[in-house]
Amino acid sequence: MSEGLRAQKKHETRKTISDVATRLFIRNGFEDVTIADIAAEARVAKMTVTNHFPRKEDLVFDIREDFTSWPAALIRDSVFQDTRELYFEMLGAEHALVGFSGPGFVRMINESPILTNALHEMHREREVTLTDLLIRRHPEQGLEPILAAAHLATVLRVLFQEVFDRTLAQEKAIADDLWPVAERAFDQLEPALGRY
Secondary structure (H helix, E strand, O other): HHHHHHHHHHHHHHHHHHHHHHHHHHHEEEEEEOOHHHHHHHOHHHHHHHHHOOHHHHHOOOHHHHHOOOOHOOOOOHHHHHHHHHHHHHHHHHHHHHOOOHHHHHHHOOOOOOHHHHHHHHHHHHHHHHHHHHHHHOOOHHOOOHHHHHHHHHHHHHHHHHHHHHHOOOOOHHHHHHHHHHHHHHHHHHHOOOOO
């Protein structure tokens, strides 16, 4: 088997396991589904599941790496303006990175302390990534880049939670309704952070 086919098969196996696990978690609850249940349903060995997903919560948050590196990995020039622009692109696309994932998925996370903690951890990792970026760009400014990253990360986290809360409430047109709220949130930050 060629390297390309091997990589494709690995990717397909990972996606199958993740999809099966998510379906089982939503149906039965995160805590009540075992790795053995997932392996049996996905028709793979338990070790295959744990090789792809070392922690059970990784099966839910298979976008963790993208989540924690976004938006820092895409920022080109202005950290504040680029983050703002990227956020509204994602909001318009109703992307998972800003909280859109469907009522069943949101309810599953909301009902599980383990998943809620994992999500909080992901938000903290995102803040660390933004902090590192700002410190590298402004090493002479001491605490200010750290505070700027904290402010930006807080706005992203609060807006993410708002999408979750509105999804749980089964609201319609969430992106449209949240748009002016998000604009005001970024407007409040601009006087302090617009120079970053």
